[in-house]
Amino acid sequence: MTITIGLPSKGRMKEDSSAVLARAGFTVAAVGNDRSYRGRVEGRDDIEIAFLSASEISREIANGTVDFGVTGEDLVRERLAEADARVEFCARLGFGHADVVVAVPEIWLDVDTMADLGDVATDFRARHGRRLTIATKYWRLTQQFFSGNHGIQLYRIVESLGATEGAPASGSADIIVDITSTGSTLVANHLKILSDGVILKSEACLVRARKPEHEGDAVVAEIIERVRGAL
């Protein structure tokens, strides 16, 4: 059986992903020219590399078209319901850190917690004639956190495909759920994170699609062990 590993072909995780595999003893090379989307590992005919974007990797892991992938935990949990049943987070790789957070306008002085926000959501229709709106590209994580963890049901998600932090100022949503690393984009947009508003502390992970044929497979076990040993 050939084991396929999805690695970022571009973006912020690209260099660190190849470096961690190299430290684990797997030297990755493109097949054909530099622009190829297939790679191989030197000396290993039993491992194939698929170069994809971080978000494509989460999709391919969900489909099971790759066995392993290096991508952000946020992208995997957003893509997959019941993520822990479907995939194994084999190793946290120490780069690509970002928190998925709930942020509200700084001027909402009496809103500091999710409970405060729940009160705002409850009163919102009476005050404004519509539901509280949340701009995000993290639909699943937002619904799980608001409805599942905090019992907040009265809101509407407004899909955001970019510049999410600008939504409250432009009037396209009241609050946001987005990723932050240094926090400077939130500050620049006069937004504050609720004190219990961190939905997920994400980083790049080695993720395995749980497949029956992986049971007892020596190459699968070797990849996990060597990557863990390289951290």
Ligand SMILES: Nc1ncnc2c1ncn2[C@@H]1O[C@H](COP(=O)(O)OP(=O)(O)OP(=O)(O)O)[C@@H](O)[C@H]1O
């Ligand atoms: N400052 C940051 N902004 C956005 N994502 C970040 C940041 N820091 C770390 N990440 C992580 O990087 C991953 C996304 O990486 P990247 O933007 O390269 O992905 P992509 O999905 O390939 O991009 P694209 O949207 O161009 O397809 C996510 O897992 C995210 O958590």
Ligand SMILES: O=P(O)(O)OC[C@H]1O[C@H](OP(=O)(O)OP(=O)(O)O)[C@H](O)[C@@H]1O
């Ligand atoms: O907390 P900070 O360090 O300010 O980073 C957070 C910002 O960085 C990302 O956007 P980016 O401009 O990287 O674009 P992307 O979302 O398209 O990757 C992310 O979407 C946030 O807007």
